[in-house]
Amino acid sequence: MRVGRGISGLLAFALLLVLAVMSAWDQQPHGFRGESAPGDVFSAERAQRVIEEIARAPHAVGSAEHARVRDHLADELRNLGLATEIQRGVGTYPGGLSAPESAFAQVSNIVATLPGADSTGTVYLTAHYDSVTSGPGANDDSVGVAAIMETVRALRDGDGTLRNNVVVLLTDAEEPGLLGAEAFVAAGGYDKRGVVINHDARGASGPALLWRITHPDGPLIRAVARAPYPNTDSTTTAAAGAGIPSSTDFVSFESGELRVLDWAFAGSSAYYHNREDTPEHVNLPTVQQLGENTLALTRDFGQRDLAETSDGADAAYFPLPFAGLVVIPAWVILVLAALGTLGVIGLAWWVRRAGEASVKAIAGGAITLVVAVPIAVAATYGLWWLLQEIRPAYQASPVDPYRPEFFHIAVLVLSTAVLIGWYAFARRVFGPTGTAIGLLAGVTLLGAGIAVVSPPAAQVLVLPAAAAVLGVGASFVIGDPWRLPVLTLLLAPAALFLGSTAWAGVQTGLVTAPFLAAPAIVLLGALLLLTLSRSWPARRGWLVPGAALVLTVVLAAAGMAVDRFDDRHPRLSQIIYALDADRAQARWLSMLAPDAWSRDFVSTGGPEGSFAELWDYAVATGDAPAQALSVPIAEVTSDRTEAGRRTVTLRMRSTRGAYRLDLRWPDGAVESVKVAGRTAHSLPEHGFRFWAPPAEGVEVELSAPAGALPLTLVDYTWLPDSGIESFGTPPLDTYFRQDSTAAVFVRVPGL
Numbered sequence: 001m002r003v004g005r006g007i008s009g010l011l012a013f014a015l016l017l018v019l020a021v022m023s024a025w026d027q028q029p030h031g032f033r034g035e036s037a038p039g040d041v042f043s044a045e046r047a048q049r050v051i052e053e054i055a056r057a058p059h060a061v062g063s064a065e066h067a068r069v070r071d072h073l074a075d076e077l078r079n080l081g082l083a084t085e086i087q088r089g090v091g092t093y094p095g096g097l098s099a100p101e102s103a104f105a106q107v108s109n110i111v112a113t114l115p116g117a118d119s120t121g122t123v124y125l126t127a128h129y130d131s132v133t134s135g136p137g138a139n140d141d142s143v144g145v146a147a148i149m150e151t152v153r154a155l156r157d158g159d160g161t162l163r164n165n166v167v168v169l170l171t172d173a174e175e176p177g178l179l180g181a182e183a184f185v186a187a188g189g190y191d192k193r194g195v196v197i198n199h200d201a202r203g204a205s206g207p208a209l210l211w212r213i214t215h216p217d218g219p220l221i222r223a224v225a226r227a228p229y230p231n232t233d234s235t236t237t238a239a240a241g242a243g244i245p246s247s248t249d250f251v252s253f254e255s256g257e258l259r260v261l262d263w264a265f266a267g268s269s270a271y272y273h274n275r276e277d278t279p280e281h282v283n284l285p286t287v288q289q290l291g292e293n294t295l296a297l298t299r300d301f302g303q304r305d306l307a308e309t310s311d312g313a314d315a316a317y318f319p320l321p322f323a324g325l326v327v328i329p330a331w332v333i334l335v336l337a338a339l340g341t342l343g344v345i346g347l348a349w350w351v352r353r354a355g356e357a358s359v360k361a362i363a364g365g366a367i368t369l370v371v372a373v374p375i376a377v378a379a380t381y382g383l384w385w386l387l388q389e390i391r392p393a394y395q396a397s398p399v400d401p402y403r404p405e406f407f408h409i410a411v412l413v414l415s416t417a418v419l420i421g422w423y424a425f426a427r428r429v430f431g432p433t434g435t436a437i438g439l440l441a442g443v444t445l446l447g448a449g450i451a452v453v454s455p456p457a458a459q460v461l462v463l464p465a466a467a468a469v470l471g472v473g474a475s476f477v478i479g480d481p482w483r484l485p486v487l488t489l490l491l492a493p494a495a496l497f498l499g500s501t502a503w504a505g506v507q508t509g510l511v512t513a514p515f516l517a518a519p520a521i522v523l524l525g526a527l528l529l530l531t532l533s534r535s536w537p538a539r540r541g542w543l544v545p546g547a548a549l550v551l552t553v554v555l556a557a558a559g560m561a562v563d564r565f566d567d568r569h570p571r572l573s574q575i576i577y578a579l580d581a582d583r584a585q586a587r588w589l590s591m592l593a594p595d596a597w598s599r600d601f602v603s604t605g606g607p608e609g610s611f612a613e614l615w616d617y618a619v620a621t622g623d624a625p626a627q628a629l630s631v632p633i634a635e636v637t638s639d640r641t642e643a644g645r646r647t648v649t650l651r652m653r654s655t656r657g658a659y660r661l662d663l664r665w666p667d668g669a670v671e672s673v674k675v676a677g678r679t680a681h682s683l684p685e686h687g688f689r690f691w692a693p694p695a696e697g698v699e700v701e702l703s704a705p706a707g708a709l710p711l712t713l714v715d716y717t718w719l720p721d722s723g724i725e726s727f728g729t730p731p732l733d734t735y736f737r738q739d740s741t742a743a744v745f746v747r748v749p750g751l
Contacts, residue, residue: 009535012488016495016528023499026321027207027231029285040158042150042295044287050076050146051287052279054129055138060718060738061105061130061173062659062692069129073145073170074110080152082112082168089187091172091179094252095681101662102684104675104698105179105691107172114152114166121193121306122165123298124258125151126181126249127200128174132738133659133718135277139265143282144199145170147291154295155302162302165191171249174200175738176660176691181252186678195220195301195309196260197294200248202399205283206267206507207231208290212240212250214260218315219308221327223300224261225317227293230325233318233500234456259309261297263290267507269399275735276568316459319500333455336466337448343469344444347437350476357434365430365438368422369526370446376418376522380411380514387510387556393565396572396592396737399509403569406559408506410552411513415502415521417548422522423529424541436533439526440468446523460501461523464494468527484531491527498524567732573598574737577624577724580610581631581746586624587611594620597734614664614714614745625726630656632715634663634748635697644706645671648751652690653697656744658715661690663700665711672703711748716741 032044053072059065070086077084087109093102110129127144131137148168155166172180184190210224210232217237224230240262250262265286271277301309317327351357387407388394394401401407426435447461471490475483498520505516537544565571575598576589588601589611602620606612611621638649652661664687673680675688676698690698702709719727722742730736 007535008484009531009533012484012531013528013535015488016491016531019492019495020499020502023321023496024503027319027500027504029207029229029283029289032284032288040154042154042288042291044284044291046153047143047146047150047287047291048279048282048284050149051138051142051282054142054145055131055136055277055279058133058136059129059131060133060659061107061176066130070108070110070172073129073149074112076149077110077112077152077168080156082114082152084110084112087111087184087187089183090676090678091181091183091186092675092678092680093177093179094182094185095255101686102680102682102688103177103179103691104678104680104688105173105176106676106694107180107183107692109172109180109184110168110170111184112168114155114168115161116164116166116302117161118163119165120163120304121195122167122191123301124167124169124194124196125294125298126169126171126196126198126253128172128180128249129170130172130175130180132175132273134736134738134740135273135275138277138279138282139204140201140272140277141174141199143201143287143290147199147287147294150291151295151298155298159299162299163304164302164306166298166302167194173691174249176689178247178249178252179691181249185252185256190256190258192257193306193310194258195306196253196258197297198248198250198253198260198262199290199294200262200264201266202264202272203266203269204271204277204281205286206265207504208263208265208286208293209236209504210261210263211236212248212260212262213237214254214258216312216314218312218327219310220259220261221315221317221325223297223304223309225325225327226300227296229289229293231289231319232325233460234314234316235458235460238454238457263293265290266509269509270397270402270404270569272398273738274398274572275570314456316456318459318463318497321496321500330455333451333459333462337451337455337458337462340444340462340466340469341448343466343473344437344441347469347472347476348441351433351437357431357437361430361434362438362441365426365435366442366445368426369439369442369522372418372422373519373522376415376518377514379418380414380518383410383414383552383556384510384514387560391560392593393571393595396574396595398572399511401510401559401563403563404510404559406555406562407510408513410555410559411506411510411517412502412521413548413555414552415518416525417545417552418518419522419525419529420548421545423526423536424545427536427541432533432536436472436530439529440465440472443523443527444469460497460520464491464497464524464527467491467493468530472530488531491530494524494527498528565733570733570735571595572737573730573734574740575601575719576615576618576740577719577722577727577742578611578615579626579629579742579744581629581744583610584626586626588622588624589615589618590620591618591739592620597731610745614712627725629742629744631744631746632658632661632713634711634713636748636750639751641706646704646706646709648702648704648709649699650702650748651697651699652693652713653695654693654715656715656717658717659692660716661693661698662714662716663687663711664714665709669709670702670704674701709751711751712745713748714743714745716743
């Protein structure tokens with residue numbers, strides 16, 4: 001390598017780091033519009049008024065507060081001039097989800113229509129309006145609802161009538177399992193020519209990200225490229241489409257053959273499903289980003305011939321800071337991967353012929369760089385594990401601590417320490433040139449391998465690697481003083497991709513950052529090290545990764561000192577009061593290890609007997625006084641056996657206003673089940689859940705082999721509201737997970 005001599009290489013490296021930081025900064029939301037903004041534009045401050053009205057309190061499906069929110073939103077949509085109805089039905093898990101138990105719910109979807117002038121299809125603006133029982137859901141998903149409401153208001157104020165129909169679909173019972181969206185699709189009658197703009201959240205700040213999209217995505221993504229904040233890339237959406245687990249309504253809409261864009265934000269994820277997910281913890285710049293995108297996309301799709309968005313192919317795309325989204329055909333990635341591979345082979349031949357490095361050294365550099373990726377993942381995940389061991393309360397955290405900034409930087413620094421440690425090792429073993437060409441080969445060939453499987457997913461490696469190959473190749477054929485400037489220019493794509501990818505990965509939380517940020521830092525950061533080929537210290541190079549490790553420890557210690565639990569930043573706990581009404585026995589149960597508060601109720605160890613049959617996943621249990629609670633009832637209305645097959649029809653109901661009813665049976669005991677007229681998409685192995693059961697009860701039809709059919713009926717209420725005398729008053733610095741319940745179970749007699 002003939003570039004990077006002395007201070008010039010360090011300056012080039014520093015410049016590339018600045019580009020990476022600028023790329024990360026550009027993606028973040030900045031500023032918002034106030035209530036005085038013109039009526040035809042989106043105002044986050046106006047949307048905040050909607051959020052404040054929705055998120056007064058938890059409004060889980062079936063609760064009185066849920067009914068208030070539903071009626072308020074329907075009235076507001078009518079006031080905006082939309083033909084509005086509440087579509088009631090029963091939803092079940094969509095086909096894209098699987099679980100040993102199925103779920104059903106009585107749902108009330110809000111559907112409001114703004115007719116188009118000459119419609120070619122329908123633009124669906126979707127978000128769910130229910131919350132979890134454990135929090136008021138200001139971000140998840142009142143922000144999504146408010147973004148839609150403010151979008152519709154702006155459309156009515158400024159656009160007149162669009163060409164296409166616009167339908168506001170506020171779904172119910174998303175939190176228990178996407179049940180409202182499934183009911184909407186199952187009912188049929190919707191416009192399959194439609195495009196869905198879905199809104200959800202897994203945090204309380206950060207950029208609005210298009211993290212998933214239906215395929216082929218080319219026609220849709222070109223509209224996204226015209227939006228104000230097209231924060232997305234085809235690596236993310238390709239990975240999500242390949243099966244990353246999700247619990248958004250996207251799954252239901254996709255199964256209904258609709259084209260879907262799934263928007264969400266994930267920063268400040270400590271507030272996710274938290275009692276502090278309140279309007280005061282809504283980030284208005286995030287709302288502004290999300291809302292401006294929604295308004296722009298609605299106007300775009302609202303005026304286009306939507307038939308044009310149904311055909312095409314997948315594209316490759318990536319954000320270019322301060323410029324927007326770059327969209328290119330996927331075949332370009334394959335071509336660049338092939339050219340990059342040929343280029344790196346040519347470079348290896350060149351340096352071997354010149355005697356600067358052997359093939360063995362180049363291969364060693366490439367292989368060890370790839371091995372450094374899982375090492376970085378393990379190191380950063382190990383950091384989070386260690387923090388949880390030091391502070392056990394973190395083990396229950398959904399995703400991130402409340403004040404994660406020092407920890408986030410520690411993840412970046414630790415990943416960098418692994419990268420620099422590899423670089424110091426490789427230079428000593430394989431030499432400077434062997435290491436440089438080896439790292440280039442490692443990134444290029446890994447990108448090419450991914451491109452063979454999924455060209456859009458490979459763009460994050462193929463594009464910067466191809467540019468780097470060109471830059472290194474140029475350094476062999478041009479003279480000083482242009483070698484380093486040309487190389488630095490062609491390494492700019494690596495810096496830009498590094499900034500947007502690594503910081504976005506860290507913002508998703510310490511649980512997922514090791515798998516998203518660490519690989520990006522090792523692979524893309526390695527390309528930036530090409531500028532240091534002749535600037536790396538000949539002696540004491542190990543001091544650099546050593547200093548990074550020390551800095552990681554300092555940052556982690558600072559994070560522990562800054563992040564503390566208190567009344568406004570409560571720790572998460574979980575506990576269940578379970579009553580076996582047949583035996584008049586009760587237990588406290590928990591899915592989490594005992595903490596400072598719950599250890600007064602439970603100790604480590606699983607339950608036994610009837611409690612183990614229903615909660616075999618509990619890790620802690622304790623004695624509880626059996627309180628006289630009203631029991632659920634199952635009335636058998638029909639029981640017949642024909643040709644070795646037993647069919648039982650029963651009506652189950654709660655006598656204490658429970659928000660959920662479960663019917664359980666031994667594994668494989670039931671061959672088919674119909675609940676409230678609906679059949680699950682897949683046969684549940686050992687039971688089902690029914691959310692928001694009506695007071696008159698739920699009709700169930702079961703089919704099983706002739707003989708005994710043991711059934712257990714369970715109902716659930718939210719523990720803090722259940723009147724359990726032994727529960728007491730929990731400390732203010734503790735909040736409860738949404739599955740903290742009072743459960744009463746009985747055997748269904750006569751079966």
